[in-house]
Amino acid sequence: MSENRIHPQAYVDPAAELGGDVEVGPFCHVGAGVEVGSGTRLVSNVVLRGPCRVGRNNTIHPFASLGGDPQDLTWKGEDVRLEIGDDNTIFEFVTFNRGTPKEHSLTRVGSRNFIMAYVHIAHDCDVGNDTVLANNTTLAGHVRIDDHAICGGFTAVHQFCRIGSYAYLGHGGAVVRDVPPYVMVSDYPQRPRGINKVGLERKGFSSERIRRIREAFRVLYRQDLPLEEALERLRVMQSEGDAEHDIGRLVDFLGDSKRSILR
Numbered sequence: 001m002s003e004n005r006i007h008p009q010a011y012v013d014p015a016a017e018l019g020g021d022v023e024v025g026p027f028c029h030v031g032a033g034v035e036v037g038s039g040t041r042l043v044s045n046v047v048l049r050g051p052c053r054v055g056r057n058n059t060i061h062p063f064a065s066l067g068g069d070p071q072d073l074t075w076k077g078e079d080v081r082l083e084i085g086d087d088n089t090i091f092e093f094v095t096f097n098r099g100t101p102k103e104h105s106l107t108r109v110g111s112r113n114f115i116m117a118y119v120h121i122a123h124d125c126d127v128g129n130d131t132v133l134a135n136n137t138t139l140a141g142h143v144r145i146d147d148h149a150i151c152g153g154f155t156a157v158h159q160f161c162r163i164g165s166y167a168y169l170g171h172g173g174a175v176v177r178d179v180p181p182y183v184m185v186s187d188y189p190q191r192p193r194g195i196n197k198v199g200l201e202r203k204g205f206s207s208e209r210i211r212r213i214r215e216a217f218r219v220l221y222r223q224d225l226p227l228e229e230a231l232e233r234l235r236v237m238q239s240e241g242d243a244e245h246d247i248g249r250l251v252d253f254l255g256d257s258k259r260s261i262l263r
Contacts, residue, residue, distance in 0.1 A: 070123035085111030
């Protein structure tokens with residue numbers, strides 16, 4: 001195992017655990033109860049507070065503060081955690097808060113995410129894999145971001161909202177309802193515009209899969225159907241053609257929605 005590189009002007013608490021080949025740059029503070037996986041780099045002036053687990057091969061840029069206390073008046077000092085996966089890039093002045101007992105006592109951020117400057121992820125959020133959160137994206141408590149979603153700069157997401165896989169949120173908008181998979185929204189407040197065609201193409205979706213997803217969008221948003229009737233039609237579409245999994249992802253999301261969808 002390679003040795004860790006800890007700058008003499010950094011502080012690592014004796015109760016922290018570092019994997020091999022971890023770099024801790026100048027003026028970083030790694031607190032008690034923090035675990036850092038091998039290959040992770042703390043560039044400088046990074047604060048990690050525990051209980052917190054950071055996975056492998058992450059790059060965390062200056063003035064990020066991860067694992068802070070939940071900003072929730074109901075939290076009374078209980079043991080709560082933050083977990084971060086592998087291969088994330090986390091830019092300057094980003095803040096992640098730990099969870100609360102109201103929801104598994106955990107805030108979770110997955111792997112291979114690209115998290116730009118000044119992003120805030122509040123208590124009890126669950127961020128998946130391969131997402132992009134652009135500058136100043138702000139997630140209130142209990143927000144869920146599914147895999148491959150993109151949030152434009154200055155996006156604000158209301159507490160308890162869910163953003164579906166491959167969704168795209170335009171910059172500068174406020175999201176107050178769930179955004180289904182594949183859907184592109186914009187304006188303030190956000191409203192549906194179409195499907196995230198460019199994003200789907202970049203992720204390798206075939207023209208036929210994209211065509212079927214566009215048909216599903218029309219059923220949901222362009223035919224003036226009550227939501228339950230639209231959902232029934234989507235279930236029929238799910239049983240037809242080669243896009244069963246893609247339409248199924250949308251059907252499952254609609255069935256699980258707690259705050260209703262942006263429509």
